[in-house]
Amino acid sequence: MASESRGDFVxxxxxxxLKEEGRTLVTGEGTPLAVFYHEDEVFATDNRCPHMGFPLTDGSVxxxxxxxxxxxxxxxxxCGDTFDPWADDVRTYPVEVRDGDVYVNPDPERDESPAERWAARLEDGLERNLRLVVAKSVLGLADAGVPSAEVVETGVRFGAxxxxxxxGPGLTVLTAMxxxxPHLGEEDRTRALYQGLAExxxxxxxxxxxxxxxxxxxRDVSYDRLKSWFRENxxxxxxxxxxxxxxxxIANDCSDARVAEMLAAAATDHRYLNAGHTLDFVNKAFEALDTVGWDHAEAVLPTLVRGLATAARAEEQSSWRQPVDLASMLEETFDExxxxxxxxxxxxxxxxxxxxxxxxxxDPETVYSALTTAIAEGATVAxxxxxxxxxAGTRVARFGTVNEFSxxxxxxxxxxxxxxxxxxARRTGATELYRGVFDAATNVYLDRFLNTPPAPIPDRPDGDADxxxxxxxxxLLAAFDAEGRVDAAGRHAAQFFDRGGDPARLRERLGRxxxxxxxxxxxxxxxxxxxSQIDVRDDPEEIRTLFVAVARYLAAHFPTRREREQTFTIAARLHRGETIHEAGGD
Structure with missing residues (x-):
């Protein structure tokens, strides 16, 4: 029904x-409104169910x-408040009855701003693990101009x-995203926050x-003593x-570099904790603080301690002891x-x-000798x-698909x-991190059979290829759409790069x-x-190999059911005011 305006009301x-029909649909200022007559009163709500946009005039009262x-x-x-938190509250609108006609204010003043409303809903979505609510909140916050760092901060505080x-993995994914x-397309930047927060x-x-x-x-304990105490515990x-x-x-105002050194030292006192995840979590926690600010260190960094203290230690595993006692070889090296x-x-x-x-x-001795020689010749940890x-990236790029998927x-x-x-190492340069270098190199050695035979790095295209x-x-995207097209994905990534394609566009497409x-x-x-590794390299051959590694790894794990993408698409359509429910559908 068309509306006639009178002041702020239409x-x-x-x-x-309205009494006879019980409800009617009105378009006011472009907003579809449902007007109801119930128990001798008139009420107006947004006609779109806040969950998935179903017309509420087709509902019941x-x-x-x-x-x-x-x-x-x-x-x-x-008031529009929901009994079901997964659905969100429906917006209500002021109504007046004048001379036998019903008027609605389609644009009333609200007690909270859109940014405040969506920030609260994001908290609700995180608390109840509601992906659709998280997606709608991220889109609403972006539309309200809330900086992405504030959205990440909400997720980091919640996860901590x-x-x-x-x-754990959730905070790691959020920080990674x-x-x-910055390397993603505009819409994918919002999608990345959604994926991280959903995790x-x-x-x-x-x-x-x-x-x-x-x-x-x-408050007068020396840093060296604190570091020693931490490692002992x-x-x-x-x-x-x-x-x-x-x-x-942290309370003693130790710098982020010194606290990072303390944690990195404890994380490398034993070999390759929890298959590398422990040190990776340490790094990601500091990267999260780079985004949300060091003032959150007291909330974030203590979340790492239980993982450090309970981690499995690789020197306890047979692969590090037999047939070559790699752990003992490393201990001898670390003594020097x-x-x-x-x-x-x-x-x-x-x-x-x-x-x-x-x-x-x-031969591990060849590897260790090369590293010790490099240190004596002035090689920094970084x-x-x-x-x-x-x-290590080369191992991924050359991974043979005859191996087990795991x-x-x-x-x-x-x-x-x-x-x-x-x-x-770029953050602290702590000497203890040399041990992490040796641990990584040891695993590169242990992974050698997964490159036997090595998958070939894609050939460069002929100059007259069309x-x-x-x-x-x-x-590349087509390769991701079909199971097992690992080599095709690597070839498309390499040849795009070879033909002078913009690496930024390749990153954008991989992210999508x-x-x-x-x-x-x-x-x-x-x-x-x-x-991350591509960012710090100038050698085109190294960059090319790393793009191949990423493309092949992604292709090995795609496609999936894409349920999270469907949820995000629904949220985006709702945010744009599009119709989700189609009357008469099967």
Missing amino acids: RACALDE EDGVLTCHWHHARFELS RYREAGW ANVR VANDCADEPPRFDQEAFGA VEVRDADGAERVLRTA LDELVAAGESKSWTAPEEFTETLLAD ELASEVAYA DWNTVHHTFTYANAVHRL EGTEAHLDG GLLREDAGFHTFQALEAGF
């Missing part, structure tokens, strides 16, 4: 007609309750509080909250004691570490030719970590661990491919670690 209908017939969401008619085990967000909500679902320890009252698996020490270091570092002081190191192939050698991270995770763990060592760069971007899937934890990690 005419909806004659009161007698009884005992003051408006019920949507699609998913049976119920609303208190006078409501998971007893502490930092915040890191790659946090799922990770915390049905989990008890964390209860904090307190910092010591002392982690060594004996005393998470509570370690947390108190860490909180004391201070002397090697001292020998390299004031020296400048450049990686020799074929250094990557040396790191990929079949320089060596960069070389090892590239070697072995993708073996090479993946090595790569993400090496990336974490590199990222932390496929353009766009065809390769389209081909990831974000439309129900990606698993490791797949999110793979994209972000690849992007």
Whole structure:
């Protein structure tokens, strides 16, 4: 029914007609309004059910309750508040009866701004693990101009509080998506936040909250003593004691670099904790603080302690002891570490030719000798970590598909661990992180059979080939649409790069491919670690190999059911005011 305006109100209908029909649909200022007559009163709501847009004029009203017939969401008619939190509250509008006509104000002043409303709904979505609510909230916050860092902060604070085990996959994915967000297309940037927040909500679902320890009252304890205390408590698996020490270091205003050194030292006192996840979580927690601010350190960093104290230690595994006792070899090397570092002081190191192939050698002594020589010649932790991270990425790029599918995770763990060592080394340069470099290199060695035979890096195209760069971007997504097209995905990524395609567009397309899937934890990690390593490289051959590694890993894990993408698409259509429910559909 068309409306007539009178001041802030528009005419909806004659009161007698409304009494007879019980409801009517009015368009006011472009907003479809449902007007109801119930129990001798007139009420007006948005006609779109806030859950999925079903027309509420097709619903029912009884005992003051408006019920949507699609998913049976119920609303208190006078105020619009829902009985079912997954549905959101429906908006209500002021009404007046004048001279036998009903008028509605389609644009009343609200007590809360859109930013405040959607921030509250995001909290609701996280608390109840409601993906559709999270998606709608992220879209609403973006439309309200809320900076993405504030949205990430909400997720980080929530994940840090409501998971007893502490930092986990959800917060890691959220941080990874915040890191790659600048490399994505505009719509995918919002989708990345949605995916990360949905992972946090799922990770915390049905989990008890964390209860904090307190910092010591002392404020004059030296950093060296705090670092020693922290490592000792982690060594004996005393998470509570370690947390108190860490909180004391933060309260004593230790710099982020020094706190990172403390955590990195504890994370490398033993070998390759929890298949590399422990150190990766440490790195991601600091990257999260880069986004949300160091003032959140007291809430965020203690979430790492339980993982450090309870982690499985690789030297306890047979693969590190038999047939070669790698753990003992490393301990002997670490006994000489201070002397090697001292020998390299004031020296400048450049990686020799074929250094990557040396790191990929079949003999651990060859690998360890190359690393110790490099340290004595002045190689910094960051320089060596960069070389090892590239070697680990090469293992992924050359992964043979004749292996068991689960072995993708073996090479993946090595790569993400090496990336974490590199990222932390750029933050602290702590000597202890050389041990992380050796651990990563050890896993590159242990992964050698997964490159036997190695999958070939795609050939460069002939100069007269007629496929353009766009065809390769389209081909990349097409490869993700079919199971098992691992080599095709790597070829399209490599040849797009070879033909002079903009690497930024390739990243954008890889990100789009990831974000439309129900990606698993490791797949999110793979994209972000690849992007992170590409960021710090100038050598086109290295960049090309890393793009191949990312594309092949993603293709191995796609396609999925894409349920999360369907949820996001519904939320986006609702946000744009589009109709979701089609009358007469099957």
